[in-house]
Structure formats: C-alpha cells, structure tokens
Amino acid sequence: MNKTQSRLLKIVIFLFALNSLSLCLYFSSHHHNSNSKQEENHSSLTSNHRSQTENNSNSNNNYFNLKPWPILPSYLPWTQNPNKVTFRSCEAYFGNGFSRRVDVLSGGGWFRCLYSETLRSSICEGGSVRMVPERIKMSRGGERVEDVIGRGEEEELPDFENGAFEILGSTARSKWLVDEAFLDSFVPDGDVMRHTMRGLIRSIRVVDNNSKEFHCDQWIEEPTLLVTRFEYANVFHTVTDWYSAYVASRVTDLPYRPHLIFVDGHSRTPLEGTWKALFSSVRYAKAFSGSVCLRHAVLVPLGYETALFKGLTEKIICQGASAHDLWQNPDDQKTARLSEFGEMIRAAFDFPVSRHRAEKPFSGHNVLFVRREDYLAHPRHAGKVESRLSNEQEVFDSLQTWVSNHLECKVNLINGLFAHMPMKEQVRAIQDACVIIGAHGAGLTHIVSATPKTIILEIISSYFRRPHFQLIAEWKGLEYHAINLDGSYAHPSIVIDRFSRIMKSLGC
Known part of the structure; x- marks a missing residue:
C-alpha cells in the first residue's frame, strides 16, 4: 500500500468514527428529550386527573369506552358564564341559561342542580349514586313492540320506591337528599301530570359514608345520563328528549359523549338508533342485574321542558343565524344552537359536517x-x-x-x-x-x-x-x-x- 492509499484509508476511518460519535450523541439526546416530554405529558395528565377529582368529576378519569365529541361548524362554547345570559334570551332558551347552582350534598358523594329561570327546570348531577332497579316499579323495557301488544302505559312509566336511588353522604342532616320544598323550587311539576324525574330525585336516600349498605354489584366509572321518557315513539317528542340529553351533556361540561340509561319501561322503537348514535351506549335500567353505582350521574330534564316544546305555548322570539356571525356579533334574539344540534345528529351517523368540506x-x-x-x-x-x-x-x-x-x-x-x-x-x-x-x-x-x-x-x-x-x-x-x-x-x-x-x- 503506497502513501496516498494509506492517507485515504486513515481519512475514511476518521470520518466513520466522527459520524458514529455524532449519531451516538444525537440518539442519546433524542432519547432524553423524549423521556422528558413523556414525563411532562404524564405530569399534565396527573394534574388534570387531580383537578377533575377535586371538582367532583369522574374520579378515575376513565374515558376509554366513550365516543369523542365531533367537531361541529355551528358549535359555540357552552361553558361561558351562564350568569351573563339574559333572561328569556335565545341562549337562555336553547343554550346554557342554567345560571342558578344549588349544591345539595358534598363529602363522600355529591349532588347539585343547575336551575334555569327561563325554562323553569333543572339539570341535576351527582357522584357516588346507587341505582337499585328492583325498587323501580315498571316493565322491563327494550322489548320488541310485537311482543308486548296491549301493555298499558302506566306499566311502562317508572314508579320509584323510597331508596330506588341512594347517594353517599352524612345522614346527620337528613335521611332523604331533598324535601318537597326543594322540588317545588328547582324541579317543579309545571304542566306535567306525572313528573318522573321529580319522582326519581324524591326517591334518593342518603346513605352514611361508613355504612355497609352501599353495596354495588357493578360500578360505571364514566359519566352516565339518566333519562325518563313519555311519548317515546313520536319523532317530535323524541327529538325534544334528544335535545334535552344533548344540552345536559354540554352544560355539565362532559369531555366525551356519556353513557345513557333509560329509567323507563318502554319497548324498542326505530328511533332508538339515533339514541345509540348520539351517545356512547344505551341501556335500560331493568336490564341490570343487581345494584348499579354511578361515579357521575346526570339527570336529564324532561323533553317537555325544552324550548322545542315550550315554544308551542309561549312566544320564543329567536331567529336562526350562523355561529360565525354570532361569534362576531352576539345577538340575544338569534341562535345557532339548533343548527349545532342538527350537525350533531348528522355527525353521529358519520356524515361529514365540516364547513370547508368539498x-x-x-x-x-x-x-x-x-x-x-x-x-x-x-x-x-x-x-x-x-x-x-x-x-x-x-x-x-x-x-x-x-x-x-x-x-x-x-x-x-x-x-x-x-x-x-x-x-x-x-x-x-x-x-x-x-x-x-x-x-x-x-x-x-x-x-x-x-x-x-x-x-x-x-x-x-x-x-x-x-x-x-x-x-x-x-x-x-x-x-x-x-x-x-x-x-x-x-x-x-x-x-x-x-x-x-x-x-x-x-x-x-
């Protein structure tokens, strides 16, 4: 080997060694940064988890089984301060006018109601709530209509025995969660002859935190809507129920689409397909064997209490407008909420709703x-x-x-x-x-x-x-x-x- 070849060989070896050292340093640095970022993300998730626990939300932050909310062109924030929503404005009727918060229970379990002066109804929610299906008198529900021909409506509507629902708390104050005065103020009968959600809340018994009575055959960790229905086979009335469930989910700021339990004994209808599309799962209360404990329960107002129904008997002056226009120029007499809801239905069936889609x-x-x-x-x-x-x-x-x-x-x-x-x-x-x-x-x-x-x-x-x-x-x-x-x-x-x-x- 001559001197020229020897010199070239040394240069090649030197360059190879330099390149190897550079790669080693790069991957070492990248690995360190990656671990740091993962630790940062983990810290952030832990912080979020702790924050949610402190705010009486889902204590296990377990949302793996829930559907995400779709991106809707007409969506406007629901978490704005409801105290700034004008009485009988379009937002008060169709959006978040639930401005009066009443905390009923804290410590162990928790319970509160969000009351709307405009709609004269409440969205209530609670944690560590126990449902005992055997204490709810009604038919099983979910049957084929052909199999229950002639069954009376009274059999399908729930009749709640005392303790049909229970909640953890201190029994020093009262054995029952609320009294009739509370119900008259925040869950009034209105024009409904038999207010089933009022009956559900009336049945809630407070069970001492240290009691062994609070036995759960099953826990549902994710947020769950409790819905009672009347005219469940009529499209108009079912849309009022869909809307009420959607509003309740948004007002309580649920991060994902919740589960849903029908606390009634109605038979199946084709309309159930939309319920299943809108929410993460749908079950009937009587389909559960044994007691069911809910980490976060949301009690949905009756469809009769929505603006869709109330507009038939009282004047609601609202014009539909685009969310983009309302974002730039808010107007108490315009709304994009029904457009948002319509987009939610279409998106639930996987139809594209993007404003910019081709x-x-x-x-x-x-x-x-x-x-x-x-x-x-x-x-x-x-x-x-x-x-x-x-x-x-x-x-x-x-x-x-x-x-x-x-x-x-x-x-x-x-x-x-x-x-x-x-x-x-x-x-x-x-x-x-x-x-x-x-x-x-x-x-x-x-x-x-x-x-x-x-x-x-x-x-x-x-x-x-x-x-x-x-x-x-x-x-x-x-x-x-x-x-x-x-x-x-x-x-x-x-x-x-x-x-x-x-x-x-x-x-x-």
Missing part, C-alpha cells in the same frame, strides 16, 4: 316528499296513522309529473317512506334535500337535521294547524312556506304552483 358534484336538486305511513308505533297503537292529507298520493303523483316534464334543470323527487327506512337513511335523505315537502306530521321534525339553505314547504290541514315546524325552521334560519287547507284535501294545482315558484328561486 361539495359533491351537482347531480340535480333533491326534493324530498315526507310521507305518512301505517306502522306499529307502540303497544297501544293500532298500526294506522291519522290522515293529515287525504289525497297525499295524488299530490305526490302531480309532483312527479311536474318533475318529469320540467327539463330546464334536473330535479330528483324522493319518496320519503320514513316509517320503513333505517334512521341513518332518514337523516341522509334530509341532509341531501334542497327542498322538503310534507303534510303536518311528526316526520317533519327531521328538518332539525336539514342543512342551511334548505327550503321547507308544509301542507297544513285545517284540523292540525300547529306551529311545530314553522318554529323549527325559524329557529334554524330556514326558508319556510305553508299551504293552509280548508279541510284535509290539497288541490294539486295549488301545490304545484307554490312548488314551481320555489324551484324557480333555485334557478329552475
């Missing part, structure tokens, strides 16, 4: 005609729906003829046979429609999931002249038209005239 290629204007069909709704139902439009088929055929002969633009007329469609397909049909037509009936409540700029045309019999869907359209900021009938017969020419004017406004 639009689908235009394949025509979808016009959805929501039909009323015969179906078995509940054990006391004959399977026949009450006619709201006596010539519904004739009206649909006339629309089909107009669409077939109108070649200026492509129009797709959708036959909305909702009673025989899965809930996901119903929501898909609503979100894809640019025009929704239907006779007054509960099926039109689905417009709560309609996208912005959807146009509503309601055909109203003189026998059912109620403002349900006009109000929902108004609160969502949707364009609304009505054809008021003399009786229940709609002249096809009048429907076609109104429909053609709507389509002309869309460029057809």
Whole structure:
C-alpha cells in the first residue's frame, strides 16, 4: 500500500468514527428529550386527573369506552358564564341559561342542580349514586313492540320506591337528599301530570359514608345520563328528549359523549338508533342485574321542558343565524344552537359536517316528499296513522309529473317512506334535500337535521294547524312556506304552483 492509499484509508476511518460519535450523541439526546416530554405529558395528565377529582368529576378519569365529541361548524362554547345570559334570551332558551347552582350534598358523594329561570327546570348531577332497579316499579323495557301488544302505559312509566336511588353522604342532616320544598323550587311539576324525574330525585336516600349498605354489584366509572321518557315513539317528542340529553351533556361540561340509561319501561322503537348514535351506549335500567353505582350521574330534564316544546305555548322570539356571525356579533334574539344540534345528529351517523368540506358534484336538486305511513308505533297503537292529507298520493303523483316534464334543470323527487327506512337513511335523505315537502306530521321534525339553505314547504290541514315546524325552521334560519287547507284535501294545482315558484328561486 503506497502513501496516498494509506492517507485515504486513515481519512475514511476518521470520518466513520466522527459520524458514529455524532449519531451516538444525537440518539442519546433524542432519547432524553423524549423521556422528558413523556414525563411532562404524564405530569399534565396527573394534574388534570387531580383537578377533575377535586371538582367532583369522574374520579378515575376513565374515558376509554366513550365516543369523542365531533367537531361541529355551528358549535359555540357552552361553558361561558351562564350568569351573563339574559333572561328569556335565545341562549337562555336553547343554550346554557342554567345560571342558578344549588349544591345539595358534598363529602363522600355529591349532588347539585343547575336551575334555569327561563325554562323553569333543572339539570341535576351527582357522584357516588346507587341505582337499585328492583325498587323501580315498571316493565322491563327494550322489548320488541310485537311482543308486548296491549301493555298499558302506566306499566311502562317508572314508579320509584323510597331508596330506588341512594347517594353517599352524612345522614346527620337528613335521611332523604331533598324535601318537597326543594322540588317545588328547582324541579317543579309545571304542566306535567306525572313528573318522573321529580319522582326519581324524591326517591334518593342518603346513605352514611361508613355504612355497609352501599353495596354495588357493578360500578360505571364514566359519566352516565339518566333519562325518563313519555311519548317515546313520536319523532317530535323524541327529538325534544334528544335535545334535552344533548344540552345536559354540554352544560355539565362532559369531555366525551356519556353513557345513557333509560329509567323507563318502554319497548324498542326505530328511533332508538339515533339514541345509540348520539351517545356512547344505551341501556335500560331493568336490564341490570343487581345494584348499579354511578361515579357521575346526570339527570336529564324532561323533553317537555325544552324550548322545542315550550315554544308551542309561549312566544320564543329567536331567529336562526350562523355561529360565525354570532361569534362576531352576539345577538340575544338569534341562535345557532339548533343548527349545532342538527350537525350533531348528522355527525353521529358519520356524515361529514365540516364547513370547508368539498361539495359533491351537482347531480340535480333533491326534493324530498315526507310521507305518512301505517306502522306499529307502540303497544297501544293500532298500526294506522291519522290522515293529515287525504289525497297525499295524488299530490305526490302531480309532483312527479311536474318533475318529469320540467327539463330546464334536473330535479330528483324522493319518496320519503320514513316509517320503513333505517334512521341513518332518514337523516341522509334530509341532509341531501334542497327542498322538503310534507303534510303536518311528526316526520317533519327531521328538518332539525336539514342543512342551511334548505327550503321547507308544509301542507297544513285545517284540523292540525300547529306551529311545530314553522318554529323549527325559524329557529334554524330556514326558508319556510305553508299551504293552509280548508279541510284535509290539497288541490294539486295549488301545490304545484307554490312548488314551481320555489324551484324557480333555485334557478329552475
């Protein structure tokens, strides 16, 4: 080997050694930084966990079994100071107007209620709550409707024995969590003949922290909603229950979508599909064997206590607006809450709701005609729906003829046979429609999931002249038209005239 080759070899060996040393130092430093970051994250999680425990939240911070909240374009913060929400404003009706907090119990278990002066109802929540299903008198619930035909409604509504629910605490103050004066102030009967959530709270017995009575056959560590329902097979009333459960979850600042327990004995309905989509799990109280202890229970107000229902008898002046506009220019007489809720329903079924999502290629204007069909709704139902439009088929055929002969633009007329469609397909049909037509009936409540700029045309019999869907359209900021009938017969020419004017406004 000559001198040149020897020199080159030494240079190569030197460079190799230098490179090896550099790599060693890099990976050593990277490993140290990585461990430091993991320790920092662990410290942060531990701090968050401790903070949540101190605030009487889920003490084990166990959210592995819960669904995350989706990102919603119309979402506005729910954790703003409710004391700054104006009485009878849109936010007080549809958002977080639960400004009066009443702490009932602390130490061991805990319990508090958040009261809304506007809605005259409370969202209550507690920790270390024990449910004893055998002390709740009602049918099992969750059965196929065909298997319980003829069962009375009284059998399905819960009757709470004393101690049906228990909570850990000091019994020095009282054996019962609250008295009648508390219920009258914060969970008033209102116009409800039998206030089931009031009955649930009345049944709660305080069990001493050191007592062995508080035996739990099962613990549910994650936040859990307790819901009691009345008209559970009707879409309108079920939407009020969905909304109340959603609001309760947001007002109590739950970090994930909670579990849900029906504390009633109703049979299954197709509407249960949306309950399961919205929340992390759904069970019936009587499906549990033995006592169930809840680390964090949220008691959901009745659907009758939401603005959706109260708006039928009291004036709620609210116009739908975009969350973006309200963020920049707050307005007490505008709301984006129903749009947010509609997006929540669509997102729960995995439909995209992003404001910036790419639009689908235009394949025509979808016009959805929501039909009323015969179906078995509940054990006391004959399977026949009450006619709201006596010539519904004739009206649909006339629309089909107009669409077939109108070649200026492509129009797709959708036959909305909702009673025989899965809930996901119903929501898909609503979100894809640019025009929704239907006779007054509960099926039109689905417009709560309609996208912005959807146009509503309601055909109203003189026998059912109620403002349900006009109000929902108004609160969502949707364009609304009505054809008021003399009786229940709609002249096809009048429907076609109104429909053609709507389509002309869309460029057809």
